[in-house]
Amino acid sequence: MNTRGTAYPAPVVRQADGMAVASFVFGLIGLLAMNLFLGPAAIVLAALALHRGTSRPGRARLGLALGVADLVVLAWVVSADQTWSWSI
Numbered sequence: 001m002n003t004r005g006t007a008y009p010a011p012v013v014r015q016a017d018g019m020a021v022a023s024f025v026f027g028l029i030g031l032l033a034m035n036l037f038l039g040p041a042a043i044v045l046a047a048l049a050l051h052r053g054t055s056r057p058g059r060a061r062l063g064l065a066l067g068v069a070d071l072v073v074l075a076w077v078v079s080a081d082q083t084w085s086w087s088i
Contacts (some may be wrong), residue, residue: 016052019045020060027066031073039070 023045030038046064054060077083 013053013055016049016054016060017056019049019052020054020056020063023049023063023067024059025063027063027070030070031066035070035074039067039074042067042070 023042026038026045027042030042042063046060046067049060050057050064
């Protein structure tokens with residue numbers, strides 16, 4: 001309890017919030033670079049954050065969607081160019 005009489009957030013929820021933010025950042029960066037690694041990382045972090053009950057479920061869902069979008073972009077680029085890398 002703090003001085004106002006409210007409980008501090010549980011460490012698990014705080015970790016889940018960090019995972020939600022990290023999944024969003026990884027998914028966003030993954031659209032531009034390293035989508036082969038950052039896409040799956042965003043998906044896993046978002047799933048863990050949602051499973052652990054994050055107080056930021058919207059951010060976790062957005063990270064999940066961006067992680068899936070990373071893999072879709074990678075699949076599209078691989079099928080178009082027959083290469084595993086791309087640049088803007």
